[in-house]
Amino acid sequence: MAEDVLAGAPESGPAPRPSGSGRPFLDVRDLRVHFPTDDGVVKAVDGLSFSVERGKRLGIVGESGSGKSVTSLSIMGLHKRGSARISGEIWLGDDELVAADPERVRRLRGETMAMIFQDPLSAMHPYYTVGDQIMEAYRLHNDVSRRAARKRAVELLDRVGIPRADARVDDYPHHFSGGMRQRAMIAMALSCNPQLLIADEPTTALDVTVQAQILDLIVDLQAEFHTAVVIITHDLGVVAELADDILVMYAGRAAESGPAVDVFTEPRHPYTWGLLGSVPRWDRERSERLLPISGSPPSLINVPPGCAFHPRCPYADRNGDRSRTERPELVEVGPRHLAACHMGLEERATLFHDEIRPKL
Amino acid sequence: MAVYIVRRLIAAIFLLLIVTAACFVIFFLVPRLGGATPEDLASRYVGKTADVETIHNIAVRLGFTEPVYVQYGRFLRGLVLGADYPTGPTTTHCPAPCFGYSYLTQQPVLPEILDRLPVTMSLAAGAAVIWVVAGVSTGVVSALRRGSVFDRTAMSVSLAGVSLPIFFTGLLTLSVFSYTLGITAPGGSYTPIEENPLLWAYDLLLPWITLAFLYAAGYARLTRAGMLDTMGEDFIRTARAKGLPERTVVVRHGLRSALTPILTIFGLDLGLLLGGAILTESTFSLPGIGKYSVDAITNNDLPKVLGVVLVGSLFIIIANLVVDVLYAVVDPRVRLS
Ligand SMILES: Nc1ncnc2c1ncn2[C@@H]1O[C@H](COP(=O)(O)OP(=O)(O)O)[C@@H](O)[C@H]1O
Ligand code: SF4
Ligand SMILES: [Mg+2]
Numbered sequence: 001m002a003e004d005v006l007a008g009a010p011e012s013g014p015a016p017r018p019s020g021s022g023r024p025f026l027d028v029r030d031l032r033v034h035f036p037t038d039d040g041v042v043k044a045v046d047g048l049s050f051s052v053e054r055g056k057r058l059g060i061v062g063e064s065g066s067g068k069s070v071t072s073l074s075i076m077g078l079h080k081r082g083s084a085r086i087s088g089e090i091w092l093g094d095d096e097l098v099a100a101d102p103e104r105v106r107r108l109r110g111e112t113m114a115m116i117f118q119d120p121l122s123a124m125h126p127y128y129t130v131g132d133q134i135m136e137a138y139r140l141h142n143d144v145s146r147r148a149a150r151k152r153a154v155e156l157l158d159r160v161g162i163p164r165a166d167a168r169v170d171d172y173p174h175h176f177s178g179g180m181r182q183r184a185m186i187a188m189a190l191s192c193n194p195q196l197l198i199a200d201e202p203t204t205a206l207d208v209t210v211q212a213q214i215l216d217l218i219v220d221l222q223a224e225f226h227t228a229v230v231i232i233t234h235d236l237g238v239v240a241e242l243a244d245d246i247l248v249m250y251a252g253r254a255a256e257s258g259p260a261v262d263v264f265t266e267p268r269h270p271y272t273w274g275l276l277g278s279v280p281r282w283d284r285e286r287s288e289r290l291l292p293i294s295g296s297p298p299s300l301i302n303v304p305p306g307c308a309f310h311p312r313c314p315y316a317d318r319n320g321d322r323s324r325t326e327r328p329e330l331v332e333v334g335p336r337h338l339a340a341c342h343m344g345l346e347e348r349a350t351l352f353h354d355e356i357r358p359k360l
Numbered sequence: 361m362a363v364y365i366v367r368r369l370i371a372a373i374f375l376l377l378i379v380t381a382a383c384f385v386i387f388f389l390v391p392r393l394g395g396a397t398p399e400d401l402a403s404r405y406v407g408k409t410a411d412v413e414t415i416h417n418i419a420v421r422l423g424f425t426e427p428v429y430v431q432y433g434r435f436l437r438g439l440v441l442g443a444d445y446p447t448g449p450t451t452t453h454c455p456a457p458c459f460g461y462s463y464l465t466q467q468p469v470l471p472e473i474l475d476r477l478p479v480t481m482s483l484a485a486g487a488a489v490i491w492v493v494a495g496v497s498t499g500v501v502s503a504l505r506r507g508s509v510f511d512r513t514a515m516s517v518s519l520a521g522v523s524l525p526i527f528f529t530g531l532l533t534l535s536v537f538s539y540t541l542g543i544t545a546p547g548g549s550y551t552p553i554e555e556n557p558l559l560w561a562y563d564l565l566l567p568w569i570t571l572a573f574l575y576a577a578g579y580a581r582l583t584r585a586g587m588l589d590t591m592g593e594d595f596i597r598t599a600r601a602k603g604l605p606e607r608t609v610v611v612r613h614g615l616r617s618a619l620t621p622i623l624t625i626f627g628l629d630l631g632l633l634l635g636g637a638i639l640t641e642s643t644f645s646l647p648g649i650g651k652y653s654v655d656a657i658t659n660n661d662l663p664k665v666l667g668v669v670l671v672g673s674l675f676i677i678i679a680n681l682v683v684d685v686l687y688a689v690v691d692p693r694v695r696l697s
């Protein structure tokens with residue numbers, strides 16, 4: 001049954017991995033995920049490339065609907081085979097996942113790569129205890145007794161900061177608070193020591209007070225287990241401090257990417273400026289904020305021609321017709337720092353320093 | 361959990377009281393309010409041959425001349441302690457729980473009903489096994505292969521199943537399988553299981569299938585809808601993200617949730633059927649509670665009708681209780697509230 005329900009349909013044959021290449025642990029190349037629907041083809045991801053090394057953290061940022069979840073589900077092989085057309089390459093260690101046998105991808109899931117989701121209540125099965133759900137993941141990939149698995153579950157719950165873990169292991173998810181549920185989800189994801197952890201908006205559904213704790217926990221565990229981490233969020237502020245690299249997504253593509261410090265302090269894309277302007281700040285009133293991006297994200301069925309951001313970009317007129325007709329390529333704007341915008345680099349630097357930053 | 365069960369139990373007893381009150385209102389109070397005299401009521405208990413004097417005496421002895429609350433008290437008392445009924449010069453004792461006394465057959469009603477219970481139980485239980493297995497598995501496969509030829513065929517057939525009345529499908533199958541092909545029992549016979557299990561099954565096969573077809577159709581549609589909902593839940597995605605094989609995802613994570621509402625409906629359906637599968641029993645002339653109640657209504661034998669209603673209500677209340685408890689076993693969230 002797994003074959004006809006799960007995993008992406010390969011559109012190209014498996015590409016042989018260049019031998020001895022220093023390929024990063026997770027390497028996504030020109031990923032495209034299209035959903036044919038009655039209204040047209042939804043180009044949820046349309047030519048996205050990024051990579052993460054083990055022990056590193058990548059933050060993917062973008063408004064909702066920009067293709068972040070679709071990207072992560074593609075890596076996990078969780079798109080339905082019939083409904084998604086996936087192309088490009090996703091390298092995880094020595095495996096290329098897009099063209100791989102779905103059964104192979106299933107075996108990697110939970111063991112080599114694991115994922116935590118936005119809403120920890122709906123993501124856990126209401127009928128099974130937290131312990132049972134952790135043990136299920138652990139025993140699937142490790143040939144151990146129930147007793148050993150239970151011991152592991154208690155250790156994990158303890159490690160993620162659940163008080164009295166040996167008692168709470170038998171509780172049901174609805175007995176846990178939101179933050180504790182997300183901790184338990186993290187314990188479940190980490191049960192098999194995955195080499196890649198994807199966290200899709202792990203704190204969006206949680207109280208502000210516990211958000212920071214959960215993020216700290218992920219960072220701690222990542223350092224401890226030397227995991228490659230992809231953290232997805234719509235809040236640039238969240239990843240600015242804890243990610244090594246940042247990828248800003250807009251309409252299924254990368255708008256800007258680079259080392260977190262550079263993207264945060266020297267952003268070179270007007271959309272990133274807008275995201276920075278939407279970061280909540282304790283010392284300012286909401287009304288004082290500079291750049292709430294006007295308008296809403298585009299339809300992914302009819303993506304605007306040229307730069308997909310042009311209908312909302314205050315600077316679209318500065319480049320003649322180019323913003324409307326020609327799609328800007330991702331080009332280097334600094335060391336390992338890429339941005340896709342037609343505006344002159346000098347002009348962007350000046351704009352940011354003179355007009356944007358003072359108001360942030 | 362214990363608290364929960366006790367609470368459900370108390371609720372069930374309460375419900376039982378309400379049901380007896382409702383029966384009392386329908387069978388005794390409403391006719392009175394409608395202008396029936398105590399004698400009119402009494403005449404239904406003795407048949408039309410008795411003279412005015414006798415009827416009046418019986419009305420007095422049955423208590424129809426007394427205030428309503430006294431009558432209800434007596435009615436309850438009969439259920440709990442038994443009752444004595446005037447039968448000509450002597451009285452007949454109807455032992456507790458007395459569900460009434462039929463003047464037509466000159467018998468307490470309950471033993472008669474209990475006599476017929478095995479027939480109805482055999483019919484309901486056999487059909488239930490068939491419809492649950494057939495309905496649920498069809499629903500699951502339909503949901504997993506939504507839009508496939510199997511799904512569309514199954515849903516068309518099940519639409520027919522829920523729309524066609526029992527007496528139609530029953531007579532059709534009888535005519536084809538019993539009368540034309542001669543491979544099933546012609547109806548009208550019932551062999552107790554302890555006498556001859558094979559004959560028991562042979563006699564009941566066609567009624568089982570006919571009754572099960574109706575219910576299986578509904579269960580297939582329900583299961584399909586439930587599975588489609590459940591398989592879109594976040595926790596299914598989590599189960600897949602763990603790397604579980606699809607079969608485990610479907611059965612342990614999907615079906616387990618989708619079956620919960622079906623469990624409720626199953627309990628109520630079974631409870632309802634145990635009170636008499638009227639159409640099936642009539643169509644196949646099976647001497648069960650359903651047939652008994654039809655005969656009682658035809659003969660205007662009120663005590664029997666009341667007895668059947670009480671027994672039927674009892675089954676439904678018990679089924680309700682069992683379902684409530686099972687629900688708490690299946691869904692841990694229920695135990696909280
Ligand atoms: N299975 C699907 N079929 C059709 N469209 C989809 C499907 N999954 C996601 N989409 C669309 O893809 C776009 C990107 O979605 P998503 O990746 O969830 O965005 P986000 O960045 O908020 O996580 C959305 O417009 C969404 O409607
Ligand atoms: S290319 Fe044009 S529209 Fe797009 S971000 Fe740059 S200035 Fe704005
Ligand atoms: Mg998302």
